[in-house]
Amino acid sequence: MVCLAQVGDNAVGAPGAAGATGDDANSRSVSPLVACHECGQFYHMCALAPGKTAKCGRCGSVLYRAKSNSIERALTFALAALVLIVLSNTFPFMTFKVEGREEVNTLFSGVKSLHAQGFWWLAALVFGTSILFPLFKNLATLYVLLPLRFGRRLPGAVKIFRIVEAMGPWAMMEVYLLGVFVAYVNLIDLGQLELGVAVYSFATLIVVMVAGDAALDPREVWTRFGATAAGAVVPSRNDPTVLVCHACAQVNKVTRKKRGMHARCSRCGSALHFRKTDSLARTTALCVTAAVFYIPANVFPVMTVISFGKGEPDTILSGVKELIHAGLWPLAVLVFFASIAVPMLKLFGLSFLIIMVHRGSTWRLRDRTLLFRIIEGIGRWSMIDIFMISILVGLVKLGQVATIEPGLGANSFAAVVVITMIASMNFDPRIMWDMAERRDDDQRQES
Ligand SMILES: [Zn+2]
Ligand SMILES: [Zn+2]
Structure with a gap:
């Protein structure tokens, strides 16, 4: 059997369906299909040795891993x-x-x-x-x-x-x-x-x-619930009748009539969409909302430490400064990175990705996909400060001797973390790659 998704720890898969003849073509007819969730490229899956990984040849994201037992x-x-x-x-x-x-x-x-x-x-x-x-x-x-x-x-x-x-x-x-x-x-x-x-x-x-x-x-698990869709031909990534399930990754072939709100995944029953619904509009609205919350999150105190009757409210930034004064540099860097740098990176990063899509840009698509992957991966780590506050508030409640109270800024900060996480979940990186498709189509028409 010819494997179109190449395998290996660092290897990448290669798109396309070329080169199969005789036995290869027969075995290919039952080959399961897999779609890259970041660029939308389709591949034929093939058996991997345990521990090996198949990656997308186009954007570099992991398609699947082989795991034994x-x-x-x-x-x-x-x-x-x-x-x-x-x-x-x-x-x-x-x-x-x-x-x-x-x-x-x-x-x-x-x-x-x-x-x-x-x-x-x-x-x-x-x-x-x-x-x-x-x-x-x-x-x-x-x-x-x-x-x-x-x-x-x-x-x-x-x-x-x-x-x-x-x-x-x-x-x-x-x-x-x-x-x-x-x-x-x-x-x-x-x-x-x-x-x-x-x-x-x-x-x-x-x-x-x-x-x-x-x-x-x-x-x-999904395969045991229902077989993975197979096909002799790798579908074109912009075929509007081939819809990938966001939940179970099943590649569904639907009629043109069924596209849109009515199509459901044949395996798990999730609603199917060609791309995430209103991805750009939703991500933009959520980024703007998060940016608004970012101001009170940094202006208002996130907590107040009262020790022997005395205490001052702390904002996120003053908390970092105090850690530096106490000589706790590694911790100051950690809190600064998680609470200040990460939310900023998410907001600026997503804004940059949105603007580039609006401009129809095809500039460094692979790097932009990587940026999106980083934004999606690090978002949750901003919750460190919120968890720290909850632990301190639950533990230090000894009246005038020592008490720690939460501040209004903590509410806004938690909102920033949650909203930016939902924003990145709403962004569909495949729309960036759709631009490349459109450019190629335009070039073909011109020539
Ligand atoms: Zn890809
Ligand atoms: Zn599904």
Whole structure:
């Protein structure tokens, strides 16, 4: 069989359907199709050796990876994670001691304190991203994979797995752990800190969940739900009757009449669109909204530390300055990068990508796709500050001796993080590559 997606750790796939004759053509007729989700190029899939990766020859994004015993391994990690989630949520997280008084907190304490102080939106966000979504993701993964391991499928499994896949970026335990680290360093001067059992089980949980994510091959799960579409010919990337499912990556052939709102994925039932709906308009509106929130996020204090009756409100920038004054350079760099540089990069980066599409530019498409990939990947790390605030607020509440209160700026800052994440999810990088297609068409017509 001829593999059109070339394989290898650094190798890239090559588009096209040329060169197949005789047996090759026969085997190609059952070759599953895969589409690059970043540039829209179609390929024939081929078997890879375990651990190998197939990449798009056009934009360089990963098409698929070969993973052995994917479901069995992911299942083992998910079972271990469930035990660790229970431990992390029931045992003490940290104990803060100062002047003979002490406060013990759990993972949930920060959420409770934020809610008690009227910061319900922050409380909901922290609860969702650090407790609810990871728990749901774990239980849902078990619900889908356990029966699948024995060749069965429980009711609603397809829909649930679709939600698990979409939820990925919103389960932020690894970001939370970094928030714990920043909170810990911030508190060393204020009093004595003891780490509880839950911190260790939480750290282990993150390793286990990351390993579970790395082990699971969503392609295999989807294939067990329904065969991947195959074809003898690689479709043209601008064929409006070939629609790729955003949820399960199935390549769907639809009639011209069914295009638009009525087309549904043959495997998972998701609504199909040629490109993400109103991608540019939505991304622009969300970027403008995030830019508006960015101002109060930096002007208003994000928290106030009161120690022995005295204390001043801190903005994000003054927090960074204090870390520098305390000689905590690495931490200052980390907080500056996560809380100031990343939101700016996201806003400027997305604006740049939007402007280039409006101009119909075909300049450095591969680099612009890489920029988009970076923006999409780093967005969630800005939550470090929000998690740090929730931990401090839940732990340091010893009245006049030591108290930490959240500030109004934290609300706006959390809004910036969430809105920019949704903005990058709405941007469809394939529209940048559509410009190249249009340019090639124009050149062909001229010549
Ligand atoms: Zn591509
Ligand atoms: Zn689908």
